[in-house]
Amino acid sequence: MKQKIIDILKEIRPEFDFTEKxxxxxxxxxxxxxxxxxxxxxxxxxxxxxxxxxxxPENFSGIESIIALLKKNGxx
Amino acid sequence: xxxxxxxxxxxxxxxVLPKNEIKFEDEMDNYNFTVAQSLKLKKIMGxxxxxxxxxxxxxxxxxxxGLNYLFDQKLxxxxxxxxxxxxxxxPDYILPPTSNVIQGKLGLKKDMICLDINQGCAGYExxxxxxxxxxxxxxxxxxxxxxxxxxxxKVSKRDRSNNPLIGDAASVTILxxxxxxxxxxxxxxxxxxxxxxxxxxxxxxxxxSSPATAEMTExxxxxxxxxxxxxxxxxxxxxxVQREVPPxxxxxxxxxxxxxxxxxxxxxHQPNKFTLTxxxxxxxxxxxxxxxxxxxxxGNSNGVSVPTSISFNLGDRLTKESLLICLAGFGxxxxxxxxxxxxEYLSFNEIIYF
Numbered sequence: 001m002k003q004k005i006i007d008i009l010k011e012i013r014p015e016f017d018f019t020e021k022x023x024x025x026x027x028x029x030x031x032x033x034x035x036x037x038x039x040x041x042x043x044x045x046x047x048x049x050x051x052x053x054x055x056x057p058e059n060f061s062g063i064e065s066i067i068a069l070l071k072k073n074g075x076x
Numbered sequence: 077x078x079x080x081x082x083x084x085x086x087x088x089x090x091x092v093l094p095k096n097e098i099k100f101e102d103e104m105d106n107y108n109f110t111v112a113q114s115l116k117l118k119k120i121m122g123x124x125x126x127x128x129x130x131x132x133x134x135x136x137x138x139x140x141x142g143l144n145y146l147f148d149q150k151l152x153x154x155x156x157x158x159x160x161x162x163x164x165x166x167p168d169y170i171l172p173p174t175s176n177v178i179q180g181k182l183g184l185k186k187d188m189i190c191l192d193i194n195q196g197c198a199g200y201e202x203x204x205x206x207x208x209x210x211x212x213x214x215x216x217x218x219x220x221x222x223x224x225x226x227x228x229x230k231v232s233k234r235d236r237s238n239n240p241l242i243g244d245a246a247s248v249t250i251l252x253x254x255x256x257x258x259x260x261x262x263x264x265x266x267x268x269x270x271x272x273x274x275x276x277x278x279x280x281x282x283x284x285s286s287p288a289t290a291e292m293t294e295x296x297x298x299x300x301x302x303x304x305x306x307x308x309x310x311x312x313x314x315x316x317v318q319r320e321v322p323p324x325x326x327x328x329x330x331x332x333x334x335x336x337x338x339x340x341x342x343x344x345h346q347p348n349k350f351t352l353t354x355x356x357x358x359x360x361x362x363x364x365x366x367x368x369x370x371x372x373x374x375g376n377s378n379g380v381s382v383p384t385s386i387s388f389n390l391g392d393r394l395t396k397e398s399l400l401i402c403l404a405g406f407g408x409x410x411x412x413x414x415x416x417x418x419x420e421y422l423s424f425n426e427i428i429y430f
Contacts (some may be wrong), residue, residue: 033109033236033298036120036350037116037117037120039350043179049354051354051358052314052317052354052355053312055354057311
């Protein structure tokens, strides 16, 4: 799951290294339009629909928070 | 707040769209995106082409054009109009009310009511509420509800959050008393503490337009706009819609004693495809029951987006069939409102171009 997420992030913002442990939002690596693209790609990749209420910047601040979000939305 | 209306109906609907069409690809260079990002967002958000009036065209031009079309086609008689309710956020003048201007341009009778209402994204629902209330009066038998906006003139071309989606349009909805005993269920909520979520900061009496308010500045996401132009906080609006709209719809249907399966269509305001897809998923309603194509073909025209969607997606069907439709609008104010009504056998339901 982790590698798939990193691959999707790289596709959206190829100029950043998403393997680093940093806050993607605070560091300006993802803006609101990137989050929309990310949600769309994650929905498609994992066959889910992330709950609209969960589409908050803090849920996309790092790989671990994205994994937690996917698990909350039914990815095993 | 729950509302109930009885013995009222929509008898006709006409949408007026500008002929001038601008494609997303033609404006991509204005935005702070790579081409790949732009094309991906086009697909996800549903950007396509938007209809924008030519310089100098006002809402009264669109409304008068639409009403004259109905007079010429003998679909409406001037003397039958007892009230005009105009919902807009782009009036011809600060004063007088643009509904009076339209009355004058058309030479309508003086024994009538003209009302302007300042509302946007939920403007169709609020206009219907006001029109239904007027129809409770014994002397009012026919109300013309006009929804119209030309807000493209107040959007920065370099604002990637707002410019790709803005559209201009007008609609004419005819409302009458009905012999049927069908009940129309509705609800509405407002939250003025978040009034600045969607705002044009300057140009009113609080902050008059000046050379200073016309200066372009860049925001954190790379949009360029001035205080004289529309500023909508997309993140806040999205979160508000996902939080408030599903429970509003659930409550409406519960009050009416029906299930989502009973509803033929959910005709929602059209901010973008992503928001509407997430709403449909949250409500567990099939996507085909929640049309989300108005942004792609015409743009988001605020309070005109719902009637545009009805005209475009249902068209002639509503002149021949009876459909149970849930309407909902949400946005500027903040305001969110919904209605459940049966739309059937309309005299007309079409789109014309100005």
